[in-house]
Amino acid sequence: MERLPGFRDFYPEPVPQGGLWSADTRRYIFEKWRAVARSYGFREYDGPPLEPLDLFTTKSGEEIIAQLYNFTDKGGRDVALRPEMTPTLARMVAAHERNYRKPIKWFALPQLFRYERQQKGRLREHFQLNADLIGETDTAADAELIALLIDCLRTFGLTDKDFVIRLSSRSAWRDFFMAHRGDPGREYEFYQVIDKLEREEPESNTEKLQALGFALAEIQAFIGEAKPTPELAGMLENLAARDLAGYAKVDYGVIRGLAYYTGVVFEAFDRTGEFRAIAGGGRYDNLVKLISGGKADLPALGFGMGDVVLRELLQARGLLPQMGMGLDAFCLIQDEALRPESLKLVQGLRSAGLAVDYPLTPAKPDKQFKRALELKPAYTLALERPPGEALRARVKNLRTRQEVMLQPEEIAGYVRANQPSEPQP
Amino acid sequence: MERLPGFRDFYPEPVPQGGLWSADTRRYIFEKWRAVARSYGFREYDGPPLEPLDLFTTKSGEEIIAQLYNFTDKGGRDVALRPEMTPTLARMVAAHERNYRKPIKWFALPQLFRYERQQKGRLREHFQLNADLIGETDTAADAELIALLIDCLRTFGLTDKDFVIRLSSRSAWRDFFMAHRGDPGREYEFYQVIDKLEREEPESNTEKLQALGFALAEIQAFIGEAKPTPELAGMLENLAARDLAGYAKVDYGVIRGLAYYTGVVFEAFDRTGEFRAIAGGGRYDNLVKLISGGKADLPALGFGMGDVVLRELLQARGLLPQMGMGLDAFCLIQDEALRPESLKLVQGLRSAGLAVDYPLTPAKPDKQFKRALELKPAYTLALERPPGEALRARVKNLRTRQEVMLQPEEIAGYVRANQPSEPQP
Numbered sequence: 001m002e003r004l005p006g007f008r009d010f011y012p013e014p015v016p017q018g019g020l021w022s023a024d025t026r027r028y029i030f031e032k033w034r035a036v037a038r039s040y041g042f043r044e045y046d047g048p049p050l051e052p053l054d055l056f057t058t059k060s061g062e063e064i065i066a067q068l069y070n071f072t073d074k075g076g077r078d079v080a081l082r083p084e085m086t087p088t089l090a091r092m093v094a095a096h097e098r099n100y101r102k103p104i105k106w107f108a109l110p111q112l113f114r115y116e117r118q119q120k121g122r123l124r125e126h127f128q129l130n131a132d133l134i135g136e137t138d139t140a141a142d143a144e145l146i147a148l149l150i151d152c153l154r155t156f157g158l159t160d161k162d163f164v165i166r167l168s169s170r171s172a173w174r175d176f177f178m179a180h181r182g183d184p185g186r187e188y189e190f191y192q193v194i195d196k197l198e199r200e201e202p203e204s205n206t207e208k209l210q211a212l213g214f215a216l217a218e219i220q221a222f223i224g225e226a227k228p229t230p231e232l233a234g235m236l237e238n239l240a241a242r243d244l245a246g247y248a249k250v251d252y253g254v255i256r257g258l259a260y261y262t263g264v265v266f267e268a269f270d271r272t273g274e275f276r277a278i279a280g281g282g283r284y285d286n287l288v289k290l291i292s293g294g295k296a297d298l299p300a301l302g303f304g305m306g307d308v309v310l311r312e313l314l315q316a317r318g319l320l321p322q323m324g325m326g327l328d329a330f331c332l333i334q335d336e337a338l339r340p341e342s343l344k345l346v347q348g349l350r351s352a353g354l355a356v357d358y359p360l361t362p363a364k365p366d367k368q369f370k371r372a373l374e375l376k377p378a379y380t381l382a383l384e385r386p387p388g389e390a391l392r393a394r395v396k397n398l399r400t401r402q403e404v405m406l407q408p409e410e411i412a413g414y415v416r417a418n419q420p421s422e423p424q425p
Numbered sequence: 426m427e428r429l430p431g432f433r434d435f436y437p438e439p440v441p442q443g444g445l446w447s448a449d450t451r452r453y454i455f456e457k458w459r460a461v462a463r464s465y466g467f468r469e470y471d472g473p474p475l476e477p478l479d480l481f482t483t484k485s486g487e488e489i490i491a492q493l494y495n496f497t498d499k500g501g502r503d504v505a506l507r508p509e510m511t512p513t514l515a516r517m518v519a520a521h522e523r524n525y526r527k528p529i530k531w532f533a534l535p536q537l538f539r540y541e542r543q544q545k546g547r548l549r550e551h552f553q554l555n556a557d558l559i560g561e562t563d564t565a566a567d568a569e570l571i572a573l574l575i576d577c578l579r580t581f582g583l584t585d586k587d588f589v590i591r592l593s594s595r596s597a598w599r600d601f602f603m604a605h606r607g608d609p610g611r612e613y614e615f616y617q618v619i620d621k622l623e624r625e626e627p628e629s630n631t632e633k634l635q636a637l638g639f640a641l642a643e644i645q646a647f648i649g650e651a652k653p654t655p656e657l658a659g660m661l662e663n664l665a666a667r668d669l670a671g672y673a674k675v676d677y678g679v680i681r682g683l684a685y686y687t688g689v690v691f692e693a694f695d696r697t698g699e700f701r702a703i704a705g706g707g708r709y710d711n712l713v714k715l716i717s718g719g720k721a722d723l724p725a726l727g728f729g730m731g732d733v734v735l736r737e738l739l740q741a742r743g744l745l746p747q748m749g750m751g752l753d754a755f756c757l758i759q760d761e762a763l764r765p766e767s768l769k770l771v772q773g774l775r776s777a778g779l780a781v782d783y784p785l786t787p788a789k790p791d792k793q794f795k796r797a798l799e800l801k802p803a804y805t806l807a808l809e810r811p812p813g814e815a816l817r818a819r820v821k822n823l824r825t826r827q828e829v830m831l832q833p834e835e836i837a838g839y840v841r842a843n844q845p846s847e848p849q850p
Contacts, residue, residue, distance in 0.1 A: 001477060001479060001480055001516055001716065001718070003472065003477075004476065004477060004502065004504060005500075007475065008473065009470075009471075009473070009517050009520075010469075011517065011521065011524075012525075012531065016521040016524040020521070023468075023469045023470050024468075026471070035778070036775075038750075038751070038780050039775040039778060039780045039781065040781075040782075041781065041782035043437035043448075044435075044437060044448045045434075045437055045448050046435040046448055046451070047428065048428055048432035048433065049536065050432065050494070050506070050538070051428065052426060052427070052428075054426060055426055069475070069499075071496030071497075073494060074494075075430075079429060081475070091426055091427075091428070095434075096436065096445070099439070099441040101799055103785060105782075111474065113475070115498065115499045115500075136786070138785060138786045140785040140786055147772065151775065238768065241764070241765035241768040242771075243772065244772070292426070325463075325466065325468055327466060339666070341666075343663065343666040343667050344668065346667075347572065347667035347669070350461075350464040350465060350576065354464060355463050355464045355466060356464065356465075357465075360528060360561055360565040360566055360569060361565055
């Protein structure tokens with residue numbers, strides 16, 4: 001029986017061939033994301049992966065249904081697997097915003113689902129870091145969020161040689177649109193054309209823009225000039241104070257496709273342009289009000305960073321560390337008479353927080369040692385009781401090949417003091 | 426807009442009133458489970474939350490559909506949200522078992538979904554620690570798994586005064602059934618009656634057992650005697666070597682409802698009997714073969730421990746720690762002229778791995794300090810530049826009220842050396 005197309009199995013390392021995914025790498029990425037978000041004072045939240053269908057159509061219109069895993073549950077409710085986290089966040093914040101001081105800084109690591117037409121390698125689920133800052137209109141909030149985004153990439157070893165945040169602004173585009181006498185009823189249509197500018201042929205762009213009363217050349221001039229709005233200038237100054245200016249640039253070629261953005265928008269790209277956007281987001285000051293049916297009205301901004309493109313980029317840059325199981329010790333049982341004492345030793349070491357394994361059943365010493373080597377522990381241990389003497393342990397460092405004899409109760413302290421086994425990133 | 430009934434929102438602490446759940450407590454439980462499983466040499470895996478419907482009906486029959494979130498996807502596939510993890514595990518292991526040495530020791534923390542008739546407080550999703558040991562028939566594997574289960578509860582501060590593992594055996598019950606000339610065609614029906622023995626009235630039990638040719642008294646005598654089979658005796662001996670004997674007892678009152686168990690079965694209960702089972706599992710030597718359509722034939726055993734009953738138990742025993750955000754420092758900005766230097770300081774501390782927050786926008790000192798106190802950081806920081814002097818930082822320990830003056834670059838080291846802010850469990 002096979003898993004569904006577009007879904008992933010996550011295996012422990014070493015991951016078998018054939019497009020499967022590493023659960024260890026997933027945990028590595030999640031832990032890094034969590035640590036950086038927490039260092040910024042962001043708090044973790046989560047909602048249900050299954051939500052009322054309305055929650056998503058309210059925000060994105062009925063068109064989104066074509067891309068959803070939606071169905072009617074046994075109680076007759078129209079439900080859908082979440083395709084994004086922002087509606088859930090807006091729902092949760094609106095329900096209990098009075099319980100939390102503003103600004104609210106929250107993050108989540110949801111799995112998201114989209115029924116997309118199956119293409120080679122195209123997934124129907126992915127995980128995303130979602131970070132949102134709610135309740136602050138000042139661009140200081142936008143800068144704080146961009147700094148978080150930058151550090152969520154730097155934490156993996158990526159530098160300003162590897163990626164850049166392209167900063168743009170819906171307000172700048174709106175001013176441009178109005179100044180050039182755009183038809184207010186077709187503003188969003190105009191943004192959609194700008195959003196696709198880099199992916200479409202010039203002829204097609206020219207034609208679509210003309211239909212809206214614009215010349216491609218004037219659009220290109222506006223993008224080329226890249227003149228920061230006061231809000232963007234403030235953000236760049238803020239980032240410069242943090243020594244992060246080299247990670248961001250004004251680039252009006254980015255506008256983001258979604259309708260609900262209201263101010264600053266941005267996308268993170270690798271510098272070589274090999275990959276799709278690594279992350280994207282912006283300000284959505286009206287969405288909480290919309291989703292909550294007017295119950296709460298809070299300015300907000302956020303970004304999402306998926307696990308798939310990030311993984312591809314880290315892989316390509318050699319920044320995904322080799323993941324082992326991080327076993328501290330393997331306890332050999334060379335004398336079956338000492339199995340009870342060995343079990344007691346293993347139990348004690350595990351209780352002390354060390355990762356320890358041992359042969360479940362009797363096996364020849366060379367087979368045991370081979371098994372130990374496969375598991376790549378830092379140490380092997382073996383209890384011995386020479387005639388007339390006390391129990392002692394032979395403790396071997398598998399990297400240095402050094403061997404010491406210890407009392408069983410000394411081992412935990414010794415292994416702790418002489419960590420770690422494998423090079424950790 | 427409301428979330429679906431039976432589903433949970435997870436909020437950061439302090440969690441608002443009204444049956445909502447703490448994301449911090451969830452992470453606390455997950456991290457403890459992970460740490461213990463890893464200390465036992467178990468590796469993490471995961472599969473998709475959405476699977477082909479067949480995967481679940483193959484194992485549990487068509488009856489299970491009534492309890493599933495199942496639907497037909499846009500590609501015409503019959504799919505279901507996973508109600509349990511074992512079928513996914515069996516599928517994954519069968520597909521790539523040659524890649525992994527035996528025994529395979531794997532764990533996962535899946536979210537599971539069941540469409541149950543809505544009852545007060547009854548959930549339609551929960552998280553579970555699933556730990557499985559695959560490829561070993563010896564009861565040493567059963568003992569290893571029970572030891573893991575015990576430590577997954579002890580890690581929260583629960584002791585043998587709080588819980589016990591009730592060990593039983595399908596083989597013991599099969600022997601009893603055969604020795605008393607049970608009808609081999611009704612063996613599973615018999616197990617179902619035994620499974621419900623404690624929850625049903627004696628009259629009903631008597632009647633059902635009589636229909637199968639048994640007297641309630643002989644069943645009660647068998648349970649009362651609690652004579653360990655050789656396999657259970659071996660397990661108890663193994664657990665005794667680990668000083669864990671006090672956590673488990675033979676109790677044939679447990680048999681587990683599911684059809685596929687083949688050997689040892691067990692459940693963890695709190696000693697007072699206030700709560701539903703905390704965990705349960707057993708040996709299922711034929712299931713991998715069944716699920717894989719004969720592709721792989723491996724003996725296996727495992728257990729599941731849900732997050733809901735565990736939380737209730739820890740809460741009742743006062744073992745859920747107060748969860749703060751663990752902020753190391755809050756940087757006051759009392760002089761707006763020093764905002765750029767303050768941003769640089771905050772950035773540096775965060776890069777050093779500390780959790781630091783600051784006022785995004787200008788505010789009066791007393792309002793800033795109030796905000797700081799709400800966030801419960803270990804320290805407040807404030808940069809100062811007296812006329813003609815170098816920049817320096819006032820660093821205040823909010824617990825001891827001690828204040829020191831430091832160079833900005835000394836702060837990270839100082840805060841690290843004088844951790845932690847809040848009492849951590």
